[in-house]
Amino acid sequence: MIHNFNPGPAALPPAVIARAQAELADYHGTGMSILEMSHRSKEYEAINATAEAHLKALLGLGDDYRVLFMQGGASMQFALIPLNLLPAGGVAEYIVTGSWGEKAYEEAQRLGNTRLLASTAADGYRSLPDAEALTPDPQAAYLHITTNETIQGVQWPAELPELGSAPLVADMSSDFLARPFPAERFALMYAGAQKNLGPAGVTVVVIRQDLIERGRKDLPVIMRYATFAKNNSLYNTPPVFAVYMVNLVLEWIKEQGGLVAMAERNARKAAMVYEAIDSSNGFYAGHAAPEARSLMNVTFRLPSAELEKRFLSEAQAAGMVGLAGHRSVGGIRASLYNAVSPESAATLASFMREFAQRYG
Structure with a gap:
């Protein structure tokens, strides 16, 4: 998948x-x-x-x-x-x-x-x-x-x-x-x-x-x-x-269920990924201030460019694509638009926790 x-x-x-x-x-x-x-x-x-x-x-x-x-x-x-x-x-x-x-x-x-x-x-x-x-x-x-x-x-x-x-x-x-x-x-x-x-x-x-x-x-x-x-x-x-x-x-x-259902779905997805950032003891550093965080695009950095490359490579091997940050800023970006499933967000969050345990 x-x-x-x-x-x-x-x-x-x-x-x-x-x-x-x-x-x-x-x-x-x-x-x-x-x-x-x-x-x-x-x-x-x-x-x-x-x-x-x-x-x-x-x-x-x-x-x-x-x-x-x-x-x-x-x-x-x-x-x-x-x-x-x-x-x-x-x-x-x-x-x-x-x-x-x-x-x-x-x-x-x-x-x-x-x-x-x-x-x-x-x-x-x-x-x-x-x-x-x-x-x-x-x-x-x-x-x-x-x-x-x-x-x-x-x-x-x-x-x-x-x-x-x-x-x-x-x-x-x-x-x-x-x-x-x-x-x-x-x-x-x-x-x-x-x-x-x-x-x-x-x-x-x-x-x-x-x-x-x-x-x-x-x-x-x-x-x-x-x-x-x-x-x-x-x-x-x-x-x-x-x-x-x-x-x-x-x-x-x-x-x-309309926009109310979309909001609930999107908040649930974003919460999973942000929790993986916030519980990583600084291994992942979110770009946006917490009060300005996007539900659509979760942006973060790892401790080094080398680890970011490894993260992207291993994520792609595990079936997760499109996670590279914009070419102008680098880092990692997970876009969680309406059609992205909660299962995909959960898979990413689980991968983030496991990756941090291995390399943190």
Whole structure:
């Protein structure tokens, strides 16, 4: 058995893969695979509409929000957000708690006036800023955060602190639908699908109608959120198979009990791995401060680079893949997205304890 801890593309629910396999050659009696079906067909339009409805239902959102299926990953959104939402003379504020927030801020700086409201770079992105010490501008075009940093393993709490009255925009690529959260507090949420939602190839954007309406009108048509909303994400050819898979994953989440069940499952997995770190007498050193620890990406170091290489080699031999830390920081990273089973987390925790006994 392979235990998949890859950070993205990541594990998918086995039931979803099995269903996709069963439907692959002949989708619902059409005689065609979903891979070769027109995005203008009634079958695909039904998938597209159902996926939007499923997602809004899971988030508890109504008709004042739209779900857009786009391409280009979160990295494309780093540019599209200021292009659409940051007017001339306006300012966008950013809170940076890791590498992806840093990239989003750097991209926005190229496109308009920005303000770094807070950054935890000084402590190596181990913590979250003190929200009470922040002075957000209520007139800002928007305030951007990254709810979970995959590289450093730092995550905002589901119940966010007060962050002012400017429209709140969030990169949720690595913890979207991993737990209940007050979705109505966000004006725009975006997520690359390849972690909790489906395969690589589609980016989900959940955006409030008023932001769509106020977006700039002088952009190329393909770069406007209004274009995707008006055309139900069908202005150009969408990533049909990826959206189909997202719809299956959304159905799976609903069948498991929704976001409450995902939160319980994810907390249980993370607790097993963090306990192996905390009980190791310092053999494993977690990167994130305990109060900022991610449920999705558990990051830690061993006493030496040599031991980290040995850990990765022995883990892979035992069927655990994808545990190497990001190339920019090294170390170990266990990604525990929704589809990763509690059994996989237990297997990793047991391996960590045994490895520490042998080499600690």
